[in-house]
Amino acid sequence: MFLPPEKLRGQLTNDMPARQMVEELAKLDIPISDRTLDVILLRESNDTKLFPRYPGDSKIFDLMVFEGMGQYDEDTGVWTPSTSGLYWFSLAFEDTYSCYTDFLTGVDAMDEGLTFSGISEDNIWAKLDGERTVTLAFDYRGQSHSITAEDNGEYFDGFVLFELGKILNQDDDPSNLWYTVDNQGVLMYYGTAEETAELERKTGLSFLDPLENRLYS
Numbered sequence: 727m728f729l730p731p732e733k734l735r736g737q738l739t740n741d742m743p744a745r746q747m748v749e750e751l752a753k754l755d756i757p758i759s760d761r762t763l764d765v766i767l768l769r770e771s772n773d774t775k776l777f778p779r780y781p782g783d784s785k786i787f788d789l790m791v792f793e794g795m796g797q798y799d800e801d802t803g804v805w806t807p808s809t810s811g812l813y814w815f816s817l818a819f820e821d822t823y824s825c826y827t828d829f830l831t832g833v834d835a836m837d838e839g840l841t842f843s844g845i846s847e848d849n850i851w852a853k854l855d856g857e858r859t860v861t862l863a864f865d866y867r868g869q870s871h872s873i874t875a876e877d878n879g880e881y882f883d884g885f886v887l888f889e890l891g892k893i894l895n896q897d898d899d900p901s902n903l904w905y906t907v908d909n910q911g912v913l914m915y916y917g918t919a920e921e922t923a924e925l926e927r928k929t930g931l932s933f934l935d936p937l938e939n940r941l942y943s
Contacts, residue, residue, distance in 0.1 A: 737930045740785040744770050747786055754925055757810050762793040786929045787913070790814075794913055796832065807835035816911040817882050823849070826862040826875065826886060833890070836916040839899050842866055849877065862886065867897060884941030887912075891936035904933035905941065912941065 738747050744766040748758045766789050794814030796807040805828070807813065813832040819825040827847045834842045844865040849858060858877035863870070871893055875883035891903050900918045907913070915925060915933055922933050 736928065738786045738928055742785075744785075744789060747789055750928060751790075754921065754928065756790075756793075756812060756925075758789065758793050759797075759808070759810070761797060762789065765792050784930065787908070787931060790929070791908070791911075791913055796835070807832045809835050811836050811916050813914045813916075814911055815882070815914075818910075819880050819882065823847075825882070826860060826873075829882070829886065830862065830864060830890075833903070833914070833916075836914070837901065839901065840894075840916065844870070866893060882912075882941075887936045888940050895937060903936055905936060906931050906933050907941070 738750055744763060748763055751758055766785075769788075790812055791814045793808050793810050794812035796805055796813075798805045813836050815829055815832055824847060827845050830842055830845055834840050842864045844863070846863045848861045848863075860875045860877055860883075861872055862875065863872040865871070873886050873889040875886045887903070887905070894902055901916055901921075902918075903914055903916055904922050905912050905914045915922060917925065925931070926933060
């Protein structure tokens with residue numbers, strides 16, 4: 727029986743059942759919620775042609791993006807970020823007044839070791855050039871930090887991810903942020919370099935270090 731190269735490498739391919747994909751991700755300490763699985767199973771039962779939503783036509787990417795989005799309760803308006811180690815956010819903001827606070831909240835939920843507190847977000851008009859900036863302030867592991875982003879209207883400033891990556895890279899935890907992009911947003915993963923390499927092998931996706939490969943650069 728002929729097996730394509732990706733299957734020989736143990737990669738999760740589009741013809742693999744979603745439940746099996748979930749089991750494989752669990753081995754990498756990436757738990758997938760029942761809600762995410764239900765969404766994928768529904769799409770799986772209707773038409774597998776629905777999966778090519780993102781570049782690469784990757785079913786596993788689809789599953790990870792849905793998990794990384796977290797859960798939004800339309801009745802209460804409350805968003806609960808995923809605690810799976812995955813976080814997906816749109817590059818276009820829905821709420822320009824709390825966009826970076828929401829971003830940091832999503833990152834915070836990725837791992838118990840990521841503990842941000844005292845989060846505040848201020849929009850300021852720069853006096854010299856008249857351009858508006860957004861300052862995100864927070865405490866992390868006993869130290870206060872602030873990141874100033876350009877106000878790009880409704881779009882995320884990639885400098886924020888770069889600066890946050892620098893802060894996390896300086897702590898004593900070997901895990902760091904990694905990211906990959908689609909046409910709509912950014913899928914992030916929190917793990918060690920070795921764990922990220924294994925995730926890449928399993929999924930066929932490429933995750934970038936935000937310090938070496940800046941978003942939008």
